[in-house]
Amino acid sequence: MHADPKGVLTGVHFLDGDHACCEGTLAAGARFAAGYPITPSTEVVERFAWRIPTVGGIFIQMEDELAASIAIQGAVWGGAKAFTVTSGPGFSLMMEHIGYAAMTETPCVFVNVQRGGPSTGLPTLPAQADMMQAKWGSHGDYGIIALCPNSPQECFDLTITGFNLSEEFRVPVMLMLDECVGHMTEKVVIPAAEQIEVTPRRQTKLPPEEFHLFEPREDLVPDMVKAGDGYRFHVTGLTHDHRGYPSMNVETQDEQVRRLQDKLKPLSNGRAICETENLDDADVVVVSYGITSRVAQRALQLARARGIRAGKFRIISAWPFPEQRIRDLAGRVKAFVVPEINLGQMVHEVARAAAGKAAVIPVSHAGGSVHNPELILKAIEEAAR
Amino acid sequence: MNPSTLEIPVEIPADARNPVEPFLRMDRMPHIWCPACGIGTTVNCFTRALLDSKVDLDKVAVVSGIGCTGRVAGYANLDSFHTTHGRAIPFATGLKLANPELQVVVYSGDGDLFAIGGNHFIHAARRNMDLKVICVNNLTYAMTGGQTAPTTPDHVISATSPYGVFEPSFNLVALAEAAGAAYVARWTTYHVKQLSRSMEEMLHKKGFCFIEVLSPCPTLYQRRNKMGEGLDAMKFYKQVSKVRNGAPTSECALTKSGEIVVGKFVDRDRPDYLNLLRTQMTESLGDRYAEPEVSCSC
Numbered sequence: 069m070h071a072d073p074k075g076v077l078t079g080v081h082f083l084d085g086d087h088a089c090c091e092g093t094l095a096a097g098a099r100f101a102a103g104y105p106i107t108p109s110t111e112v113v114e115r116f117a118w119r120i121p122t123v124g125g126i127f128i129q130m131e132d133e134l135a136a137s138i139a140i141q142g143a144v145w146g147g148a149k150a151f152t153v154t155s156g157p158g159f160s161l162m163m164e165h166i167g168y169a170a171m172t173e174t175p176c177v178f179v180n181v182q183r184g185g186p187s188t189g190l191p192t193l194p195a196q197a198d199m200m201q202a203k204w205g206s207h208g209d210y211g212i213i214a215l216c217p218n219s220p221q222e223c224f225d226l227t228i229t230g231f232n233l234s235e236e237f238r239v240p241v242m243l244m245l246d247e248c249v250g251h252m253t254e255k256v257v258i259p260a261a262e263q264i265e266v267t268p269r270r271q272t273k274l275p276p277e278e279f280h281l282f283e284p285r286e287d288l289v290p291d292m293v294k295a296g297d298g299y300r301f302h303v304t305g306l307t308h309d310h311r312g313y314p315s316m317n318v319e320t321q322d323e324q325v326r327r328l329q330d331k332l333k334p335l336s337n338g339r340a341i342c343e344t345e346n347l348d349d350a351d352v353v354v355v356s357y358g359i360t361s362r363v364a365q366r367a368l369q370l371a372r373a374r375g376i377r378a379g380k381f382r383i384i385s386a387w388p389f390p391e392q393r394i395r396d397l398a399g400r401v402k403a404f405v406v407p408e409i410n411l412g413q414m415v416h417e418v419a420r421a422a423a424g425k426a427a428v429i430p431v432s433h434a435g436g437s438v439h440n441p442e443l444i445l446k447a448i449e450e451a452a453r
Numbered sequence: 454m455n456p457s458t459l460e461i462p463v464e465i466p467a468d469a470r471n472p473v474e475p476f477l478r479m480d481r482m483p484h485i486w487c488p489a490c491g492i493g494t495t496v497n498c499f500t501r502a503l504l505d506s507k508v509d510l511d512k513v514a515v516v517s518g519i520g521c522t523g524r525v526a527g528y529a530n531l532d533s534f535h536t537t538h539g540r541a542i543p544f545a546t547g548l549k550l551a552n553p554e555l556q557v558v559v560y561s562g563d564g565d566l567f568a569i570g571g572n573h574f575i576h577a578a579r580r581n582m583d584l585k586v587i588c589v590n591n592l593t594y595a596m597t598g599g600q601t602a603p604t605t606p607d608h609v610i611s612a613t614s615p616y617g618v619f620e621p622s623f624n625l626v627a628l629a630e631a632a633g634a635a636y637v638a639r640w641t642t643y644h645v646k647q648l649s650r651s652m653e654e655m656l657h658k659k660g661f662c663f664i665e666v667l668s669p670c671p672t673l674y675q676r677r678n679k680m681g682e683g684l685d686a687m688k689f690y691k692q693v694s695k696v697r698n699g700a701p702t703s704e705c706a707l708t709k710s711g712e713i714v715v716g717k718f719v720d721r722d723r724p725d726y727l728n729l730l731r732t733q734m735t736e737s738l739g740d741r742y743a744e745p746e747v748s749c750s751c
Contacts, residue, residue, distance in 0.1 A: 074743075099747045100551055102543075121734045124743035126550050131576040135543035138536060142516070142547025145534065146555065147748030150547070168537050269749065294748065295532040295548060296555050298511040302478070302527055304535035313481060314527060314535075 071095050071228075071264035075123050078260050085250040086111035088220040089179055089243065090119070091258060092227025093151055097266050098177070099125030100150040102139035104132055104158060107191045108247045109181035112153040133158040137165035141174045145303065147294035149231060149269075151177035156185045159198055160205070167206030168305050169240035170328060173282070173290065175269070177230050179243045181250040182358075184435035194247035195435035196358055197410035202242045203387045209325050211332040214242040214387035215341070216357040220254045226384070229341070232267035237331055238289050244386065246409065248359040248438060269294075276300065282324075283310040288331035332388050340390030343382040346372070350379030351402045352451045355394070355418050357383040359438055360407050367407075367444035376452045386414065394421035403451035407431035407444045427451060476500035476510075478530050485524055489683020491642035491668030492522055495589050496529070498645050499560070502652035513556045516545040518565035520596045521670075522589040525560040539570030542577045545584050551747040553727055556585070556656060563590040563604040567623055571603070578632035580726045581660045587652070588625065588663070591670040592707075599673030606709040610677050625665045627702040630719050635660030637702065637719035641667040643690035644715060651717060660725045667713060678709075 075094035083091070090112045093101065099120070103113035117127040125148075130136040133154055140150035154162060159180045169176055182198050184190025202214045213233050217226045227243060234241040272279050272291035276299045284290050290310075293299045306314040307321045343361075345368075347353065352371070356364040361382045371378040381397065381404075383390060394404070394417075403426055406415040411432045419428040431447045433439050477500070486492050503510065510531060517526035519538035526533035532555075536544045541559045549557045559566075566574055566588050577584060593611060594600040600613040604625065608617045629637045636658045640648040648666060655662040669675060669686030680689070690713065698716035705714040724732070734742040 097749055099745070099749065100547065102547060121738055122741050122743055124746045126730070126745050126747055128546070128550065130543060130546075131572050134540060135546075135573055135576075138540040139543045139547035139550075142534075142544040142549075143551035143747065144547075145532075146548045146551025148547075148551040149749055150551070164537055165540070294552070295514045296512050296552050300511070300530055300532060302533045302535070304527060305537060306535065313478075 069266055069268050071261040071266045072097060073261035076261040076264060077258050079258055081256045081258060082253060083220050083256045084111070084253045085217065085220045085223040085245055086181065087115050088223040088256045089227050089245065090115040091256070092224040093177070093231070094119060094123060095224070095258065095264050096149065096228040096231035098149045098151050098231065099123070100140065100143040100148040101127045101152065102130050102136040102143070102150070103127070103153050104130055104136050106155045106158045108183055108250050109153045109155040109179065111250070112179055112181070133161040134165070137162040137178070138168065140176050141165065141169055141172070144174050144176050145295050151179060153179040153181070155181050155183050156189055156198065157187065159201065163201070163205040166212065166240050167208060167210060170206065170210035170212060171305050172303050173238035174240070175234040175238050177227070177234055177241050177243060179245065182244060182246040190436050192247065193436040194359060194438065195409045196246055196360065197413065197435060199244065199386060199408070199410065199413045202244060209329060211329040212240050212242060212387055213237065213332065213335060213385065214244050216244045216384060216386050217249055218358055218361045218382070219249065220252060220256045223249065224256050224258060228264060228266070232265070235267040235269055236289070238270065238292065239332065242387070244358065246358050280310045281312045282308060284327060284331070288327050335385060336388035336390060337392045340388070340393055341384040342390055342393055343380070343384060345380040347379040347381065347397065349377050351377045352405060352448050353379045353381050353397060353401050353403070354405045354407070354444065354448065355381045355383065355414070356407050357386055357414065360409060363438045363441050364407055364444055366441040367448060370441065370445050371448045374449070376448060378448050378452070383414065389417045389421070391417070391421040394418055395423065398422040398425040401426050403427035403429055405429045405431060405444065405447045405451050407433070407439050407447070409433045409435050409438065473497060473500040476503060476530055477528055481528055484528055486521060487672045489669065489671045489686070490521070491591065491666070492525065492589050494642040494645060495587065495648065495666050495668060496525055498649040499587070499652055501649040502656060505649070506653045506656040508556055508656055512554055513558065514548060515558050515560050516541045516548065517559070518561040518570060520562040520565045520594065521591070522560065522562035523565060539565055539568070540573065541565065542570060542573040542584065542586070546577060546582055549583060550727070559584055559586045561588065563588055563592065563625070564594045564602045567625060568603045575628070575632040578629060578634045578661045578663070581633055581635060581723045583659055583725045583727065584661055585655050586661070586663045588665050589668045590625065590665050591668050591674060593670055593674045595670045595673050599670070599677060606707055608709055622707070624702065624706040626705050626718055629663040630702045633661065633723065634663045634719060635721055635723050636662035638717040639665040639667070639705065639715050641690040641694055641713060641715060642669065643687050643694065647715070658720070660723055
């Protein structure tokens with residue numbers, strides 16, 4: 069279906085990533101946001117608080133991130149599309165509720181504008197060091213989706229994609245911005261509402277007596293209902309059967325937890341979102357994401373100018389990791405160079421997918437700024453040698 | 454207690470049904486609560502209140518946290534949510550704001566609502582969020598084996614206070630009043646009629662409402678403190694409870710064996726959160742203000 073025009077600010081704008089992300093939430097149909105102030109993410113909900121009273125929805129500033137991350141899930145079961153926004157320390161506090169959303173298959177969106185860590189770290193400066201936390205931060209086994217925009221335009225576009233994937237797969241989706249992408253200002257084109265595709269909720273067509281809240285469809289994802297419609301359903305974070313009733317046995321646990329991961333398989337294979345350039349003849353491939361992909365772009369230009377056959381692989385959907393794509397490349401390139409603003413996170417996934425068939429070279433950075441392109445160029449040159 | 458006193462001398466027909474059965478998920482019985490635990494009594498009172506209040510049951514949602522009382526949501530034949538520890542109130546806040554026609558009841562224990570979830574309680578009361586909060590107060594963390602809670606009275610022995618509790622405990626009704634609750638009452642599981650009536654009254658009251666129900670935990674609280682069994686708890690409640698409607702909540706603190714002041718303490722009208730929101734936005738934005746349509750038809 070198309071976006072509701074009430075939330076779509078069609079036109080050409082000059083926005084930073086945080087503001088563009090907010091416009092993305094409105095275009096995607098989000099009418100509820102709960103947040104707690106934290107740099108460098110707050111602008112997303114500041115804009116939402118300013119915009120939403122004339123669109124028709126609610127923003128509530130909660131007492132902490134624990135509250136914000138569960139209030140949005142209450143709103144989702146009340147029928148809303150909802151999201152919250154945070155950074156480092158707040159993201160850590162939200163972990164339990166990311167697990168709750170995964171376990172209860174509650175579609176919702178978490179925006180994380182990454183800053184330097186650990187702990188309070190570098191509140192106003194960039195990092196990409198929450199990438200593993202996004203996937204593994206809550207206890208137990210589960211699956212999530214994480215998307216990494218590298219421009220304000222993508223903050224708008226991928227926020228809509230994020231909401232859509234969240235509805236399709238009934239999972240929490242993380243939008244993994246970083247301080248640079250969140251605060252850089254660029255041209256953002258917002259199309260007309262009828263040009264924006266929005267995925268509706270998987271509302272069941274079955275009557276209450278035939279409906280089971282956690283009975284998966286062919287794509288392993290169950291359909292949904294909202295409170296107040298007479299279905300008298302039960303939702304719990306305990307391991308539960310297809311009716312949603314707690315079931316403390318090994319068989320239910322095995323079936324449920326495996327399905328929470330298996331339902332996302334299409335995204336690690338054919339439907340992975342990536343951007344590639346010059347891969348056909350590449351000896352060295354730079355794998356990057358977020359702001360680092362824009363720094364890497366400069367290093368790639370310099371490398372090509374020096375006659376090195378270097379190609380670009382930009383990860384856009386970081387989780388599930390696009391492992392099939394990396395595996396296919398590993399057989400025919402010499403090396404992967406992986407710059408990221410952390411001491412080595414996604415590089416481990418690249419190495420796992422490459423499975424020894426190509427060298428994998430990290431270019432780490434502890435956070436606080438972007439890489440110097442020369443540093444990435446040096447790694448490309450060494451890899452090509 | 455002589456077990457023979459529990460024998461019921463009449464024949465019960467096989468098809469006999471308890472009138473509260475339609476309110477419960479009978480396919481989930483038997484429940485997990487211990488014999489003589491008071492939580493089931495409060496649920497019985499709640500179902501009576503629902504029945505008497507004539508609310509549309511399709512529009513009632515129950516939200517629980519974690520713990521023994523946290524299991525109430527799972528037995529209520531309503532839209533029901535068993536959330537995370539301490540977070541029933543913020544979940545309920547989102548649910549209510551997305552779908553204001555719902556009557557959202559938060560049903561949880563003292564540890565859940567006032568230790569790990571204490572911050573959410575005071576803020577929801579401050580906002581006068583239209584939530585009905587029922588706290589079953591058994592003065593301990595029962596699900597995890599009887600540890601000290603912020604409500605456990607002085608000198609009580611618990612699993613984590615083997616030499617006796619020495620921390621001052623919370624006076625929940627005073628806390629609720631100070632934070633801004635529109636309705637505050639306290640009963641014990643001995644006061645089933647009064648509790649039912651209070652719950653019914655609360656279902657018709659707009660704003661943040663709070664009922665504390667003192668409820669026995671024979672297995673983990675009474676046994677450890679040599680306070681007898683379930684029936685002894687009822688005798689104790691009967692002996693030491695004093696109905697004082699309108700009593701200043703500051704005078705209602707609980708001790709291990711002293712007086713339990715019960716009754717309705719607060720019943721006041723304050724504009725609730727959604728009302729305040731609407732007023733402010735209309736004042737600031739006039740015709741440009743769009744009524745929230747949070748729940749998408751998609």
